[in-house]
Amino acid sequence: MDHVFLAQGPVPVMVERFLGSWFRRWPELRCASGEDDSDGVFSPWAPGLEGASADTGSLLIARDEEMEANWDRSGYVLDERDEGPLALHYVPAGWQSLPMVPQKDPYGHVGFRYEPYDITVVGAGLYLFTLITPDDSAFTRAAVDTLLLSFSSTALRR
Incomplete structure (x- = not known):
């Protein structure tokens, strides 16, 4: 599943916060560059290691070596722990x-019927x-929520 977000802020800080959250969940977190011209080699990630150094990039994210190995065979699927690989x-x-045309009332009015209209x-x-995850699941919702928290203005303060 592709989840697309529009965010503002320093990319390295947002990516570091996202990976840091996953590192707490996955202490054996492994990342590889998802760029087409990269060698695609995964390596361990730890807090403070640079996850994003440019404004454009791709990261492949796996829980551990086992998930990394299964990714090539199975793709974006949940494993026996109901977790799966991610790409950012x-x-x-x-x-x-x-x-754009927002699907929900951008003003958050309650009790009024919303008729979609154009905004810019x-x-x-x-x-x-773009966050790529396995099919809709509690795991996928946790990944999306974690990324959204990484974008929040309070999360960007160091």
Whole structure:
């Protein structure tokens, strides 16, 4: 499943926070560059190791060597622990503004029927993040929630 997010902030900080959260869950966390021209070699990740050094990149994320090995055979599937591999891709938004139609009321009104209408997102320093996960599950929802927390403004303060 692809989950696409629009976020603002320093990419290295957001990626570090995301990986740090997963490291607490997966102490044997392993990462590899997901870039097409990379060698795709996984290595252990630890807090403080640079996860993202550029504004554009891709990371493949596995719990341990076993998940890494099974990824090639099985792809994005949940294992016997109901966990699966993740991939995170990020690029700067290549536009100054983006027209869209929100599916929910952007003002959060309660008690009124919402009729979707056009809005335009405008901002500087915006990035598109794509989180690839196994099918919808509690694990996938935890990965999405963790990434969203990594984007929050309070999470960006060091």
